[in-house]
Amino acid sequence: MQRRNFLRLGLGAVVLGLAPLSVMAKNYREELPEVWKIKNKSDKPDDLSGINEAIKAIFGTDKVEEGKIELYKTPDIAENGAVVPVNFKTEKASRIALLQNANPEALVAIWDIPELGIPDYGVRIKMAKTGTVVVVAEIDGKLYKASKLVKVTAGGCGG
Amino acid sequence: MKKLIITATALSFAFVSANALQEVAKIDVKDVCKVEKVGAPKALEVAKKYNPEAIKLGVEFKRLGIKNREYIKALEEAIKAKKKETVVKYKSKGKEKTKKFDTNFLAERACKFAVRALQQVNEAEKTWRLAVPGDGFKY
């Protein structure tokens, strides 16, 4: 059903398998349906076990080095957990995944970086509580990450 | 000039019996609302007497999403039925909700809320200008 809709968009054929750099459209909801279900394991903001499990499921390894990718304009204290701005950039990457341990499941999004893509992206995410945001980039077949603790409190007075 | 003073005074008393405000000025909530001493029914009587005046003045208290009139209504039933627990029914964002309280505790709260609401009106008469930059508030 989803696939049919997807084709109707006229995006061309879906590439099966895990080609590292996709020239054609790739929907990870279909490619890797199980990774979206990986749970965070505890309430602790520094427990990254669920995140690491998801990283392994997406990239095939959880060997990740710090660096080469940067999280920026991502708050220390969120104005509101429903709208947390997250920005990240790296010089080049084939794939990037954004994860956190502030919600029941760990994975937020996966980007395939197209040929013309410049991996300097921003999104706004939901965080149900204080937690760590992790961004992982696949660069020349290796994984690099950046992480940041974002504090979330019940936001806003009155009404 | 006189008229101005009269209007100012009349405003705050217009819709409420000045008596209630004068009465509460002499009341010590720790006496009249102390359930240990006066018992829950007496405390409720005090709440029932003054809360309607607070409503008229637009100063009724509300806590945990529950208006004092809702505390009082639930207390009336609980005290009549001699129940140790009072179940308060109230509305929050259009939804019917309930919350349980110890009856004695709640009677004291409802009483204090009713009296304090009116006492604060009296106090504000004397204090409000002290908070106004340029009037009584030095900065």
Place this chain on the structure above:
Amino acid sequence: MKKKIIASMIIGSFALLSAGSFNAEAEKDRKALTEYFVKKFADRKNASQYFPYTPKEELDKNFKWGLKPEEFRLGSYAFNKGGRAQYEEIIEMPPYEDAIDEGKELYEKTKFKNGKSFKDCFPKPEIAGDYPKYVKGKGVETLTTAINSCLKENGEKPWKMTKGKMAKLEAYFAAASREAGKKVNIVIDSKEAADAYARGKKEYYSQRGYLKLSCASCHVQGAGQRVRNEYMSPLLGQTTHFPVYRLKWEGLGTLERRLKGCNKDQGENPHKPGSKWMNELAYFMAYMSNGLPVDGPDVRK
């Protein structure tokens, strides 16, 4: 004490009579309030006098000092750097833009059953800075109650005063006012209007609710202090940017919606939107921002 109050009222009314202008007290209040806030946020050096409970590190790192009066339209984002950065991120693509378009539709396309339209009540949309207004025989009208008066006078049902269509139409009025460079322009030109202002002022500074807080406790003396994770915004500039898209609401709301929330937080059964109490409170509040640019709609926590 009482003597002092009476004395100051007498002085106040003398000034009123001799100047022949009914806004003398309001003007004096506005100037003092502005001066107070400018002083309070002037620099780090005097900060501990105004913010005795705020950790030093926070004053060093998270506060912007040297604020000009116009900057207070940003509320707590005027001084709170961390919040300001997120605010700026969000208004890169503000979540209220659709509401402005929908509000414009409501203004231009709504036809009343009697054939008239909003344009008959409000010939121009750039009117957000002119409200609340004292209307002879009616009392204070906020933009919200004025819109409902328009509906009722034309045989239509009034709208909900806190959100939805009301907030959208106001978003359009505010955006049009901002685009036209309009400023807050609250008029007090009669004895009745001055009395309404005085009542609003008194309510603003009166402690109420089980928490015994006045509006001023948080938004004059308390402005800039933090309660849990909430920086309290200054009264100056507070009404300039409504309606507001609040992250907490995930939607747009009117000034009335916000005031109701504030009143509830004081521990009081909140006064109703459209009530005389709320209209007069808003009249006082808006006067304090007289001369500041209209800056709605905007985004807040």
Place this chain on the structure above:
Amino acid sequence: MRIKAKSKGDITEVKAVLKHPMLSYDQAKAKGKEPNFIVYINAKVDDKIVYEASTSQFLSKNPFIKFKFKGNHKGKEIVISWIDLKGNKKEGKAKIK
């Protein structure tokens, strides 16, 4: 859908807001509704993909995306499309300034 796209020098920058309630499983349960959220987004210029994301329930309501890609594409059209969990799809277009 609101799209702002701008080419400056050799880089094109895009900001977009997609209209969607983004009801997560938890939110849906609390509201007694069915969960639904955008699961896939892409952007194309000249029929070529310039941005591609697979997304989850944890993007905020009315998701905001910001991205960059190579080349000056002034005057061309950018097309952003999305699909949600239930298979609904939407497309938005804007001229690159």
